[in-house]
Amino acid sequence: MTGLVWITGASTGIGRAVALIYARRGQPVAASARGADQLADLVAEAGSAGHLIHPFPLDVTDRAATAEVVARIEAAHGPITLAILNAGTHQPSPAATFDAAIYDRLFQVNVFGVVNGMAAVLPRLVERRAGHLAIVSSVAGYGGLPSASAYGATKAALINLAEAIKPELERHSVDVSVVNPGFVKTPLTDLNDFPMPFLMPVDKAAAAMVRGLDQRRFEVTFPRRFTTILKFLRLLPYGAYFWIVRRTAMK
Ligand SMILES: NC(=O)c1ccc[n+]([C@@H]2O[C@H](COP(=O)([O-])OP(=O)(O)OC[C@H]3O[C@@H](n4cnc5c(N)ncnc54)[C@H](OP(=O)(O)O)[C@@H]3O)[C@@H](O)[C@H]2O)c1
Numbered sequence: 001m002t003g004l005v006w007i008t009g010a011s012t013g014i015g016r017a018v019a020l021i022y023a024r025r026g027q028p029v030a031a032s033a034r035g036a037d038q039l040a041d042l043v044a045e046a047g048s049a050g051h052l053i054h055p056f057p058l059d060v061t062d063r064a065a066t067a068e069v070v071a072r073i074e075a076a077h078g079p080i081t082l083a084i085l086n087a088g089t090h091q092p093s094p095a096a097t098f099d100a101a102i103y104d105r106l107f108q109v110n111v112f113g114v115v116n117g118m119a120a121v122l123p124r125l126v127e128r129r130a131g132h133l134a135i136v137s138s139v140a141g142y143g144g145l146p147s148a149s150a151y152g153a154t155k156a157a158l159i160n161l162a163e164a165i166k167p168e169l170e171r172h173s174v175d176v177s178v179v180n181p182g183f184v185k186t187p188l189t190d191l192n193d194f195p196m197p198f199l200m201p202v203d204k205a206a207a208a209m210v211r212g213l214d215q216r217r218f219e220v221t222f223p224r225r226f227t228t229i230l231k232f233l234r235l236l237p238y239g240a241y242f243w244i245v246r247r248t249a250m251k
Contacts (some may be wrong), residue, residue, distance in 0.1 A: 003081025006030040006073055008060050008117055011038035013186030014136070015086040017206030023049040030073040030080070032058040033087065060087045060113030063120075070120035079128060082213065085117040086136040086179075090188050093150035103150045110154035114161075122174070129173040134213055134220075135162050136179045139227050143234045143241065146250050155180075166218055175216050179209055182226040194251065198226035 005022045009015035011033035019029045023046045031039050031053050039055035046053050054077060058069045074080060088110045093102045114135055125131035140148055141155030162178035169176050183189055183196035184205040200208075200223050212220030221227040233241060 002027060004028045004030060004073070004077050004079065005082045005084065006032065006056075006070070006080045006121065007084040007086055008032045008058070008113070009087030009136070010042065011035040013188055014181065014184055014202060014206055014209065015084070016042055017202045018084065018086070018209055019053060020046055020049075021206055021210050023052040026052070028052045028054065028077055030054050030056050030077060032056045032060070032069060034059050060085075060116055061108045063112075063116040066116040067120040070117075070124070074124065080121055080124065080131065082132045082134065083117065083121045083125075084134045084136065084179075084213075085114045086134075087113050088136060088138075088154075088188075090151050090191070092147040094147050095149060103153075106150045106154050107157075110151070111157050114158060122169075125174045126169070126172045132175040132177065132213070132216065133165075133169070134177040134179055136181075137162070139180050139182050139221065139230050141180065142230050145245065162218075177213055177217060178219055179212070180219060180221040180227060181205055181209070182221075182223055182230075198223045 005027055007015050007019050007029060010019045010031035015033070019031050019042060022029050029052060031042060033039060034057060036055065036057040039057060043050040043053045043055060056069050056073055058065060060066055089106060091102050091106060093099065118133065122133065125133065135158050137158035138155040140152040141159045144152055159178055159180070162176055166176040183199045184202055185199055186202055189196060205222060208222035209220055233244060
């Protein structure tokens with residue numbers, strides 16, 4: 001695939017590293033996030049490939065603004081061939097001090113941010129009968145983990161959503177991928193105060209993601225050893241699952 005890539009959450013972390021990979025291999029990138037200054041830095045960091053990165057600042061929680069940005073991207077740079085809906089945020093949500101506002105915020109960004117991106121881009125891909133939609137979820141969506149009921153629920157919703165739309169959209173020649181990273185070192189995980197097994201450098205994670213998307217895999221997940229363990233955990237009966245979770249994921 002050589003066409004235009006639109007990526008949300010491109011100002012930092014995984015999205016930024018992925019944007020750099022595409023641009024450095026010669027693909028044009030429309031880069032969105034709220035941080036306009038960081039998007040300008042991204043263009044500078046790309047060096048000679050900087051002319052291929054086009055910043056389109058955006059708050060993905062604003063549905064109308066998202067539609068308007070996608071229209072402007074395509075008017076200026078042609079059809080989007082790969083949309084990577086990556087913008088996301090995290091905040092612990094301890095159950096004993098339950099705070100509904102955390103759920104509001106995480107669902108607005110992680111779920112409705114993706115829904116807004118889909119609303120803007122999908123009709124275009126379906127009409128053209130071409131393109132690839134990638135939704136960035138997380139292994140946190142595989143199964144519930146302590147203090148992550150809000151974040152995990154948003155990511156479980158995205159995995160379910162992606163599973164649902166894949167067979168529907170393949171009839172319209174639109175590919176769907178769901179990206180489920182393990183722990184990747186980014187500003188998001190820098191806030192975590194617990195040990196993160198198999199923590200991956202962001203450049204390595206971004207390369208694994210681009211490789212998986214190049215292959216049009218439905219699920220793109222990394223690092224494989226960690227994510228395979230988590231998948232196996234999910235197959236256990238609940239008694240065994242909670243026994244392991246209590247011993248490994250609780251302070
Ligand atoms: N790091 C990990 O270990 C890990 C693991 C599994 C899944 N993930 C997922 O991977 C994705 C990227 O995470 P990351 O680790 O790279 O985190 P990050 O460095 O914090 O990046 C998050 C990106 O999302 C953007 N963003 C947040 N709210 C936004 C909004 N309302 N509108 C537009 N953009 C918004 C941020 O830019 P602005 O603040 O400039 O808007 C930033 O570019 C997220 O969906 C995350 O859940 C990460």
